[in-house]
Amino acid sequence: MAQHLTGVFIPQCDADGNYKPVQCSGSTGYCWCVNSMGQEVAGTKNPPGRPPSNCVAAAPPKTKCEQERDSAIAKGMPGVFIPECDADGNYKPVQCSGSTGYCWCVNNMGQQIAGTNTPPGQPQPNCVAAACPKTKCQQERDNAMVKHLTGSFIPQCDMQGNYNPLQCWGSTGYCWCVDSTGQQTAGTKTPPGHPPPNC
Known part of the structure; x- marks a missing residue:
């Protein structure tokens, strides 16, 4: 106007x-x-x-984020936290408080992800990494690789971080099948020089 x-x-x-x-x-x-x-x-x-x-x-x-944002704006209280929503109404991965300057990562429900709170003046947290916690397979694989023990078994994970159905121990040559939790399927272990099991 x-x-x-x-x-x-x-x-x-x-x-x-x-x-x-x-x-x-x-x-x-x-x-x-x-x-x-x-x-x-x-x-x-x-x-x-x-x-x-x-x-x-x-x-x-309205989405949960839009409802919370509209409710916070309607209160009109100084210093109140106002959630930031994207164009689709979902929570933005990084949320910041205008009054305190702190920023943090949230999940798709708007809940803060532990360990991501950053004070004013610090770079904003990397919420892509925070939103994708490592799977059990990825954690075990990374732990095995960090130890650098020659000949130790290193689990093989797929692109989604799940256990590959077929696991092989490089230093021994043994292969076996595992379930979704990484547990060996009984009767599937094959010695070196033999075809791997059909998992």
């Missing part, structure tokens, strides 16, 4: 300061539905003279 530009679109807000579900352009006469971020809901734009779409049905329900 401060720009005083003729024909510019002026968003309509409700009594709580949120976007009204139906937005209309006074200059063009077009109306459309918007989500809680004010973004147009695809397929809801109507030309002048036609009643606006049923925006209650068109607008998806």
